[in-house]
Structures are given as structure tokens and as C-alpha cells.
Amino acid sequence: MLTIHAAPLVLPVGAAPVVDGAVAVDGDTVASVGPYEQVAAAHPAARVRRWPGVLTPGLRQWHGLWLLTRAYHPDPREYDELGDRPLTGERLAALDMTETRRAGSVRRGLQQMLRHGTTALAGSFHEPVVATAVARSGLRVVSALRAPGVLAGEPDLDPLRETFDLAGAVGTPLTVGARADLAAFDAPDEAALLAAGAGTCVATVLGGRLVYRGR
Structure with missing residues (x-):
């Protein structure tokens, strides 16, 4: 089943941040990354999970x-x-x-x-x-x-x-075709996330599976 993970800010790493962004996950694979409206239009039957703050690759x-x-x-x-x-x-x-x-x-x-x-x-x-x-x-x-x-x-x-930046802390950037490892953090942007730390994590997706949900 396709799932769309949406957040106010998606930080793919290696690509520009996406405001009001989303990551579509098909099984254990990233199917698309981009603005929520575009991702949702491309996958109209997908289940949608919304997270606060930022969505990043898994660490x-x-x-x-x-x-x-x-x-x-x-x-x-x-x-x-x-x-x-x-x-x-x-x-x-x-x-x-x-x-x-x-x-x-x-x-x-x-x-x-x-x-x-x-x-x-x-x-x-x-x-x-x-x-x-x-x-x-x-x-x-x-x-x-x-x-x-x-x-x-x-x-x-x-x-x-x-690490001194998000790029040094992630496993694999969020790109189409990559394994769907991602995390959501209750922080408004990358600077706030680095200052507050990964204790702000509210969700972890491992190979497309939601394995941790904090709220």
C-alpha cells in the first residue's frame, strides 16, 4: 500500500528543502519526493500520514x-x-x-x-x-x-x-528509488533540529514500516 508522509518542511539532503512537502513510499521504496499537492495528485489512493516539523532521511x-x-x-x-x-x-x-x-x-x-x-x-x-x-x-x-x-x-x-550538519548524520538521502528510511522531528527547520537534537523525533520509518511513533 502506498503511503504519503507529509510535513511542513521536507529536507531530502542533497536536494533543496521542500516547503509543505511529502514523500510517497511504495512498499520499502521511496516513490516520489516533492510538494505535497504534486505528490498527492500523483498518488490519489495513497494513505496520508502528517507529521509536525521536518521530515528527513533516517539517521x-x-x-x-x-x-x-x-x-x-x-x-x-x-x-x-x-x-x-x-x-x-x-x-x-x-x-x-x-x-x-x-x-x-x-x-x-x-x-x-x-x-x-x-x-x-x-x-x-x-x-x-x-x-x-x-x-x-x-x-x-x-x-x-x-x-x-x-x-x-x-x-x-x-x-x-x-556531526555538524544533517548531511553528516543521515544514512541515505531521500531520493526516488532509495530505501524508504525516514524520520520526522518536531522542529521547524534544520537549524532548530540541530540545536534541539534527535530527541525531538516523533516518527521513524524503516524500510517503509512505521517502527516508532511518539505521538
């Missing part, structure tokens, strides 16, 4: 392996005790890390990435518990050879905190 997490293997993502039932942020360093070392607990952390870490508009992970995932969870998530795995330089601190779940 790429450069440090997925670190976040999945060197951080613990607490279960919501542990928030009172551990908080809701990933645990690293001494706090991680102090946990009784069973295989069951670790597998749960990996799954929750992937879910948190989706909540931040991530659709691609850079790196190699060989450890069975991690490789299996990544494969099941549907997230695209890409090369880490062009990763940004060394961070001044630990990696962040927010890919926008690791």
Missing part, C-alpha cells in the same frame, strides 16, 4: 557497537533505581550482568535508537546476541570507515550530537 548511528556492548540500557522497571540513561564505566561494572539482562539491554538500546530517528548502524556486529538483535530490528548496517573523528566524551544515542 545513521556511527557508534552503534559501542552503545550496544559498552553501555547498559535500563529496563523501565529499573528507572527508579538506575535512572533512564545508559549506564557506562563504573556504574556498568557494578551491575550483575547476566546473559538475559544483557540481551534485554541490547534490545532496548536498539529501541532507543529508533526513538532518535536512527535507521542505519555503522560497524561490524559479530557477537551473537548483538548480531541477532540488530538483524531482527531491521536497521541497515553500513561501513564505519567514514566515521567522524574522536569524540570529546562518550557516544550519544543522538546521531546529531556527533
Whole structure:
């Protein structure tokens, strides 16, 4: 079924922004990108999903392996005790890390990435518990050879905190024929998005599937 994702501003990356824009998705593929009226006229039978703010390509997490293997993502039932942020360093070392607990952390870490508009992970995932969870998530795995330089601190779940512009943070630009990986953010423009971060994500579409919806 064709779906049109519409927003006040579409940022395709590699092409001009589109005010009152839309992206038509056919299965797992981008069918068209442009002004909403034109896209809707070309696909009159499509279901329409409207999002606030900006619609962008899905983001790429450069440090997925670190976040999945060197951080613990607490279960919501542990928030009172551990908080809701990933645990690293001494706090991680102090946990009784069973295989069951670790597998749960990996799954929750992937879910948190989706909540931040991530659709691609850079790196190699060989450890069975991690490789299996990544494969099941549907997230695209890409090369880490062009990763940004060394961070001044630990990696962040927010890919926008690791780059200076949107182009450096996305997986693949929104172009016709590309895989339909996109994200919607409650921010009025690119500058506001970069300032506020990917925590403003309200929807993540992975291979044409709506896998996260914040509202």
C-alpha cells in the first residue's frame, strides 16, 4: 500500500528543502519526493500520514557497537533505581550482568535508537546476541570507515550530537528509488533540529514500516 508522509518542511539532503512537502513510499521504496499537492495528485489512493516539523532521511548511528556492548540500557522497571540513561564505566561494572539482562539491554538500546530517528548502524556486529538483535530490528548496517573523528566524551544515542550538519548524520538521502528510511522531528527547520537534537523525533520509518511513533 502506498503511503504519503507529509510535513511542513521536507529536507531530502542533497536536494533543496521542500516547503509543505511529502514523500510517497511504495512498499520499502521511496516513490516520489516533492510538494505535497504534486505528490498527492500523483498518488490519489495513497494513505496520508502528517507529521509536525521536518521530515528527513533516517539517521545513521556511527557508534552503534559501542552503545550496544559498552553501555547498559535500563529496563523501565529499573528507572527508579538506575535512572533512564545508559549506564557506562563504573556504574556498568557494578551491575550483575547476566546473559538475559544483557540481551534485554541490547534490545532496548536498539529501541532507543529508533526513538532518535536512527535507521542505519555503522560497524561490524559479530557477537551473537548483538548480531541477532540488530538483524531482527531491521536497521541497515553500513561501513564505519567514514566515521567522524574522536569524540570529546562518550557516544550519544543522538546521531546529531556527533556531526555538524544533517548531511553528516543521515544514512541515505531521500531520493526516488532509495530505501524508504525516514524520520520526522518536531522542529521547524534544520537549524532548530540541530540545536534541539534527535530527541525531538516523533516518527521513524524503516524500510517503509512505521517502527516508532511518539505521538
